[in-house]
Amino acid sequence: MALKTIKASSMADAASWYCATILLALILLASIRESSNSTTDDDSVRGKQFLQTNRPCDEIYVVGEGETLHTISDKCGDPFIVERNPHIHDPDDVFPGLVIKITPNSKPSN
Numbered sequence: 001m002a003l004k005t006i007k008a009s010s011m012a013d014a015a016s017w018y019c020a021t022i023l024l025a026l027i028l029l030a031s032i033r034e035s036s037n038s039t040t041d042d043d044s045v046r047g048k049q050f051l052q053t054n055r056p057c058d059e060i061y062v063v064g065e066g067e068t069l070h071t072i073s074d075k076c077g078d079p080f081i082v083e084r085n086p087h088i089h090d091p092d093d094v095f096p097g098l099v100i101k102i103t104p105n106s107k108p109s110n
Helices: 002-037 069-076
Strands: 060-062 099-101
């Protein structure tokens, strides 16, 4: 009776290791397959479509990469960005992801 219990226990351990090995192999295979399907161009970056440079100026504006207060002011028509955002202590210290308040002015049509 004890021999059957030991044999059943070792079979359960072997089955458990076998399942774990198969699961690990499937995970590795899926990750290799995913990395081989991805391309190296900039469109493969997730969220890239949200980082448009020609987006409209809303009242709440998130600074994008490469933008300065001057370029944002020109784009949105708001020359008083620093005055309306007391959390900006240094106008040169602007970074991507910074949230600022914009009061978009309608540009006069010529």
